[in-house]
Amino acid sequence: MTFKSIQSTVRDVKFGDQVTIVAPCNLYECEIGDECFIGPFVEIQKEVVVGSRTKVQSHSFICSLVTIGHDCFIGHGVMFVNDKFHYGKPAGGDVSKWQKTVVGNHVSIGSNATILPVNICDHVVIGAGAVVTKDITEPGVYAGNPATRLR
Numbered sequence: 001m002t003f004k005s006i007q008s009t010v011r012d013v014k015f016g017d018q019v020t021i022v023a024p025c026n027l028y029e030c031e032i033g034d035e036c037f038i039g040p041f042v043e044i045q046k047e048v049v050v051g052s053r054t055k056v057q058s059h060s061f062i063c064s065l066v067t068i069g070h071d072c073f074i075g076h077g078v079m080f081v082n083d084k085f086h087y088g089k090p091a092g093g094d095v096s097k098w099q100k101t102v103v104g105n106h107v108s109i110g111s112n113a114t115i116l117p118v119n120i121c122d123h124v125v126i127g128a129g130a131v132v133t134k135d136i137t138e139p140g141v142y143a144g145n146p147a148t149r150l151r
Helices: none
Strands: 026-028 066-068 101-103 107-109 124-126 140-143
Parallel strands (some): 066 101, 107 124
16 A cells, blocks of 8 residues: 655745744645734645734634635634535636635634635624625624524
């Protein structure tokens, strides 16, 4: 039996001041703001920007083309998606078919939420397990699948 082992890496990352990263994690070609915390088993891909004082908890995946604002909280196991399978199959390496996600400032995303390519305004709380399929343009608390405004 043969296998290939790939080690977790942190490469080509632009770090702000006083950033904490708990290994193992994969961070590459991204930007992490001042005073951020990145938990273990997190992957942050290229072209991601994470704002200052944002905390990303363990086992979260932040794919390419995601921007997260300042003072945010990303719970355990949060998944960001940039490919909506518009053509009935994954876009694969065809970056032109990927879509952006923008998360505003002071946004908290609960554990195991899934965030499709959307825009989320400032001052939003997204409940654990929620699936965000549409833009959130009004501050408030959102939960469910698909996520809807509770208050």
